[in-house]
Amino acid sequence: MSTMEGDLLHTVETGSISASRRFWGYAALWVSAAWFAASFMLQSSHDLGWTQLGFENWRPVLYAYFIWAAVLCATRVVIHGEAGKKALFVLPAALFVVSMVVFPLLFALWVGFSDWNLASPTGRQFNGLDNLRQMLGDAFYLNALINMVYYALAIVVEYAIAFGLALLLSQEIVARKFWRVTFLLPLMLSPVAVGWMVGKSMLETRFGPIARLARWLGWENPSFFGDPLTAKLSIMVMDAWTFIPFMMIMLLAGLQSLSREVLEAAEVDGATKWQRFWQVIFPLMLPVSVTAVMIRIIFKLKLADIIITVTAGGPGGATDSVTSFIYREYRDRSNVGYGTLLALVYLVIIVIGMTTMINISDRIVKRMTGRI
Amino acid sequence: MAAIDFDKFARRQRARWWAMRFVVYGLLVTWAIVSLFPLFWTISTSFKTAPDVMKGNIVPWYDFTPSWLGWRSLGLSPDALSQTSTVRDEFMHRLWNSALISGAASALAVFLGSLAAYGLGRFSYKFGHMRNSDISFFFLSQLIMPPVVLALPFLVLYKQLALLDTFGGLIAVYTLMVLPIVIWIMRDQFATIPVELEEAALVDGLSIWGAFSRIIVPLVAPGMVAAFILALILCWNEYFFAALLTSTNTNTLPVMIASQTGSQGINWWSMAALSTAGILPLVFVGILLEKHIIAGMTAGAVK
Numbered sequence: 001m002s003t004m005e006g007d008l009l010h011t012v013e014t015g016s017i018s019a020s021r022r023f024w025g026y027a028a029l030w031v032s033a034a035w036f037a038a039s040f041m042l043q044s045s046h047d048l049g050w051t052q053l054g055f056e057n058w059r060p061v062l063y064a065y066f067i068w069a070a071v072l073c074a075t076r077v078v079i080h081g082e083a084g085k086k087a088l089f090v091l092p093a094a095l096f097v098v099s100m101v102v103f104p105l106l107f108a109l110w111v112g113f114s115d116w117n118l119a120s121p122t123g124r125q126f127n128g129l130d131n132l133r134q135m136l137g138d139a140f141y142l143n144a145l146i147n148m149v150y151y152a153l154a155i156v157v158e159y160a161i162a163f164g165l166a167l168l169l170s171q172e173i174v175a176r177k178f179w180r181v182t183f184l185l186p187l188m189l190s191p192v193a194v195g196w197m198v199g200k201s202m203l204e205t206r207f208g209p210i211a212r213l214a215r216w217l218g219w220e221n222p223s224f225f226g227d228p229l230t231a232k233l234s235i236m237v238m239d240a241w242t243f244i245p246f247m248m249i250m251l252l253a254g255l256q257s258l259s260r261e262v263l264e265a266a267e268v269d270g271a272t273k274w275q276r277f278w279q280v281i282f283p284l285m286l287p288v289s290v291t292a293v294m295i296r297i298i299f300k301l302k303l304a305d306i307i308i309t310v311t312a313g314g315p316g317g318a319t320d321s322v323t324s325f326i327y328r329e330y331r332d333r334s335n336v337g338y339g340t341l342l343a344l345v346y347l348v349i350i351v352i353g354m355t356t357m358i359n360i361s362d363r364i365v366k367r368m369t370g371r372i
Numbered sequence: 373m374a375a376i377d378f379d380k381f382a383r384r385q386r387a388r389w390w391a392m393r394f395v396v397y398g399l400l401v402t403w404a405i406v407s408l409f410p411l412f413w414t415i416s417t418s419f420k421t422a423p424d425v426m427k428g429n430i431v432p433w434y435d436f437t438p439s440w441l442g443w444r445s446l447g448l449s450p451d452a453l454s455q456t457s458t459v460r461d462e463f464m465h466r467l468w469n470s471a472l473i474s475g476a477a478s479a480l481a482v483f484l485g486s487l488a489a490y491g492l493g494r495f496s497y498k499f500g501h502m503r504n505s506d507i508s509f510f511f512l513s514q515l516i517m518p519p520v521v522l523a524l525p526f527l528v529l530y531k532q533l534a535l536l537d538t539f540g541g542l543i544a545v546y547t548l549m550v551l552p553i554v555i556w557i558m559r560d561q562f563a564t565i566p567v568e569l570e571e572a573a574l575v576d577g578l579s580i581w582g583a584f585s586r587i588i589v590p591l592v593a594p595g596m597v598a599a600f601i602l603a604l605i606l607c608w609n610e611y612f613f614a615a616l617l618t619s620t621n622t623n624t625l626p627v628m629i630a631s632q633t634g635s636q637g638i639n640w641w642s643m644a645a646l647s648t649a650g651i652l653p654l655v656f657v658g659i660l661l662e663k664h665i666i667a668g669m670t671a672g673a674v675k
Contacts, residue, residue, distance in 0.1 A: 086491065090487070105525070164399075184666075192629050197414045201417065
C-alpha cells in the first residue's frame, strides 16, 4: 500500500460543533475513563489483598472497559463531527486488536519472567531470568525449534507439487471445475479430523490401507510413527496434504493472470516447453510464488493440531513443533510462566526470521524480474 | 516427397499430442485419488463392521455390506434417530457450538475488518507516528503471530475475567485470528472501486457512513462473502485455542473429535462416523462455494 498524502475521499465539514456539545463529549469520555480506572484500581487492590472491597472476578472491569471503548468511539463524532466519523472506521478494529494483542503481550512479558504454576496455591512468583536459563538448557525446546526448520523446509516440496498441479489445471482440460473442486477439498478439512482419518486410521500399522500398500510393496513391518525420521515425514505429508491446495490456488491465479502475448511470443520465438517454463513462466510467477510461500510459512509456523492429536510429539520429541511442545509443557506441568517465555522467544525468532526472509526475497524478486 | 514428409510430421505431432493428453489426465486422476481417497476411506469405514475393518475391505457392496453400526453408535442412523441418544445430543451440542462460534466470529471479523480496510483505503490517519501504511502493517502483521504466544496469557486473563469456557471468550479469540485475513481481502476489494462513486454520493447529500453503507457495501458484497467463508472455514477447524480455553460448555467439534481419538481401543466405525459428520458440512461448503473460497484466497496475491 502506498503512503497517501491527504484523503483520497474529500469531505466538506458541514456546520461547526458547538462548545457545549464538545464539553459534554469530553465529559462523557472522562467519566467513563475514570469509571474504568477506578474499577481497575479497586479490583487490583482487592487482588493484592489491600482491601476487602472488590468483585468476585475481573468481569466488571471488563464491562467498564467496554463502556469506555464505546464512549470513546461515540465521542469521536460528538467532538470532531465529520472527521470523527472517519476515525470510526478504523477505531473499533484498532481498539479490538490493541486490547486483544498488545495488552496480552505486555501481560505475557510479565508472566514469562515468573514461576507460575496454575495448579499450585502459591500463585505467581517472580523469578527473574530463571526461565531463560532453564530454556537455554532445554534440549527438547531446541529440538522443537530445529524440527520447525525441517517442517519449513518441507514447503519446498509442497511448493513444487502445488506448482505442478497449478500447471496441470491451467492446461486445456475437460471438467476443469471438477478437478479444481476435488483438489481443493483437503483444505476444507480440520487438521484434527485429518489426524484421525490419515494419521490414526490410514497409517495404522495393522489394518490401515497405506500400511497394507507398504507391506505389499515389500516393507516388512510398516510403522509410520516408530522411528524419528518416518514419523517426521508422516507429519509433513499430512500437513502437506491439507495445505498444498492453498498454494495451488494462489499459483493457479498467478498463471491465469500471465499475459497471453508474452507466452505466445516465446512460442513464436521457438522456445521449447522447458525453456518457456524456466525462462518465461517461472520468473514471471516469482512475485506470486513469494507471496504464496510466505503465507504458507506463516501457517506452517503455527503447525500443532496434527501433532497434538496424532503423535503428541513422539517418538521422543521427534515430531514436536514449538506450539505442540509448549502445549504439552502446559498440559503436563501447568507451568504458565515457562511456557510463556518459550512462546515469547519463539515470537522473537519468527519476527527476526520473517523480516530477514522478506528482505532477501524482495531483493531476489527485484533482481529476477528486472532481468526480463 | 514433400507431401509425405508433411504427413509424417503431422502424425508425429498428433502422437505427441495424445501422449501429452495421456500424461495430463493420468496426473489429474492420480492427484484426484490422493485428494479423495482419505475422504472415501473415512466415509466408507463409518459403514463397516469389525471384520471388514480388519480384512481391509475397501469397495462397498462388493467387498463388504454396509452397516449402520458406526452411525448407530453416534445416534445418527435411521433407526436410532427416533430414540434418545446421549452421544447424539453431545454431538449436536458441539455442532451447534462450532456453528455459533465460527459464524459469530467470522461475522464480527468481516464487520470490523471491512470498516478498517475501507477507512485505511480512503482516508488518511495519523496516530502518533503511525500513518496509514503503518496502521495497515500493524493489522496485517498480526498474521504472523503464532497462537501459542497469546495462548497462555489468554488462559490466565480469561480465568481472571471468568471468560473461560464461554462463547464470548472464544468468539473474541477467533475474531482476532481471522481479522488480518479479512482486512487483507477487503483492502483489495475496496481498491477496485473508484472513489468517484462516493464523491458522487457525497455530492448527492449522503454522509460518509451513508455512502459506505448504501453505495459501497452492496458493491463489495461478493468480497465480503468470500472473506466470511474463508474466516468460517478457519474458525470451524480451529483446535488449539478451543482445546485450551474451553472445557465442557463450549467445546467445539474438533475438540470432541480429538478427545475421542485419545481414548484407547477406539471403535473405528464410530470414529469414522464422527469424523465424517464433522467434516461433511465443510465438504459441502467447499463444493458449493468453491468460487468464493478461491476469490478470497487469491485476493491481494495477484496484481
